[in-house]
Amino acid sequence: xxxxxxxxxxxxxxxxxxxxxxxxxxxxxxxxxxxxxxxxxxxxxxxxxxxxxxxxxxxxxxxxxxxxxxxxxxxxxxxxxxxxxxxxxxxxxxxxxxxxxxxxxxxxxxxxxxxxxxxxxxxxxxxxxxxxxxxxxxxxxxxxxxxx
Amino acid sequence: xxxxxxxxxxxxxxxxxxxxxxxxxxxxxxxxxxxxxxxxxxxxxxxxxxxxxxxxxxxxxxxxxxxxxxxxxxxxxxxxxxxxxxxxxxxxxxxxxxxxxxxxxxxxxxxxxxxxxxxxxxxxxxxxxxxxxxxxxxxxxxxxxxxxxxxxxxxxxxxxxxxxxxxxxx
Numbered sequence: 001x002x003x004x005x006x007x008x009x010x011x012x013x014x015x016x017x018x019x020x021x022x023x024x025x026x027x028x029x030x031x032x033x034x035x036x037x038x039x040x041x042x043x044x045x046x047x048x049x050x051x052x053x054x055x056x057x058x059x060x061x062x063x064x065x066x067x068x069x070x071x072x073x074x075x076x077x078x079x080x081x082x083x084x085x086x087x088x089x090x091x092x093x094x095x096x097x098x099x100x101x102x103x104x105x106x107x108x109x110x111x112x113x114x115x116x117x118x119x120x121x122x123x124x125x126x127x128x129x130x131x132x133x134x135x136x137x138x139x140x141x142x143x144x145x146x147x148x
Numbered sequence: 149x150x151x152x153x154x155x156x157x158x159x160x161x162x163x164x165x166x167x168x169x170x171x172x173x174x175x176x177x178x179x180x181x182x183x184x185x186x187x188x189x190x191x192x193x194x195x196x197x198x199x200x201x202x203x204x205x206x207x208x209x210x211x212x213x214x215x216x217x218x219x220x221x222x223x224x225x226x227x228x229x230x231x232x233x234x235x236x237x238x239x240x241x242x243x244x245x246x247x248x249x250x251x252x253x254x255x256x257x258x259x260x261x262x263x264x265x266x267x268x269x270x271x272x273x274x275x276x277x278x279x280x281x282x283x284x285x286x287x288x289x290x291x292x293x294x295x296x297x298x299x300x301x302x303x304x305x306x307x308x309x310x311x312x313x314x315x316x317x318x
Contacts, residue, residue: 031173033171033173033175034173034175037179037194038193038194038195041179041193041194042193042274042276044274048179051179052178053165053179055175055179056164056177057157057161059164060167061157061160064156064159064160064163068156074152074155074156076152076153077149077150077151077154078152078153080149080152081153081157099274
């Protein structure tokens with residue numbers, strides 16, 4: 001098991017998948033922060049005053065961590081954030097299901113039209129978290145800019 | 149690890165807040181979002197757009213209800229509808245609208261003229277199905293649509309009669 005987790009190729013694959021997903025997910029949020037802020041509002045988890053700040057900073061955290069994970073620079077901090085963000089996303093999405101809230105999740109696009117299934121996004125995030133956890137515990141530093 | 153994580157957060161904060169100053173799509177740093185509560189004013193969700201049908205509050209919804217002419221349209225799924233809705237409302241779950249010609253579908257499902265007063269609603273502030281339903285009806289040519297965003301929860305909160313087809317939890 002340890003050998004599999006530390007596998008250079010698996011770790012590279014995880015870096016590309018997790019990093020790529022975060023960068024892709026951030027794109028629409030950065031382009032239209034107002035729409036993303038509205039998506040956050042619908043979760044009813046963040047106090048109104050802080051929603052815009054979160055909508056401005058969170059996508060950039062996704063981008064910087066995505067880049068850091070892919071190029072392998074400050075990758076330890078980035079992997080930590082990737083796991084934290086995914087766990088928070090899963091908890092937030094899960095809470096909408098438990099509370100019976102019907103919303104656009106705002107995960108990959110700041111959606112305006114049809115209601116997005118929270119279940120689909122939830123499963124996607126869970127799969128992403130598996131790769132992110134592998135990254136977190138993998139000792140492979142091959143093909144990274146900096147091993148530190 | 150923690151040091152790197154803090155540095156990443158600082159860089160992201162500087163980028164996010166800094167670029168917002170020069171972005172064509174910039175937003176206020178402090179949001180003006182309404183916290184969860186209900187009052188006499190119509191609740192207007194932040195996703196509302198200028199062309200949306202008008203939003204009405206509990207008072208207006210109640211007045212429309214009292215006319216007995218307005219069609220109340222519950223956009224939630226059948227289970228929520230059965231658990232408690234505005235009396236006389238009809239149920240068309242927005243999430244399971246059929247594929248194909250929606251115009252024909254609504255013509256037969258609503259069975260009212262295009263200028264008939266219609267009020268869409270769902271559970272309340274944590275649900276945007278009423279908004280999407282209202283928008284769709286307007287696009288399909290219904291000219292007298294309003295959205296009661298406070299929904300079933302606000303209706304019940306103000307002590308108004310609910311129609312329950314079955315007993316549900318809480």
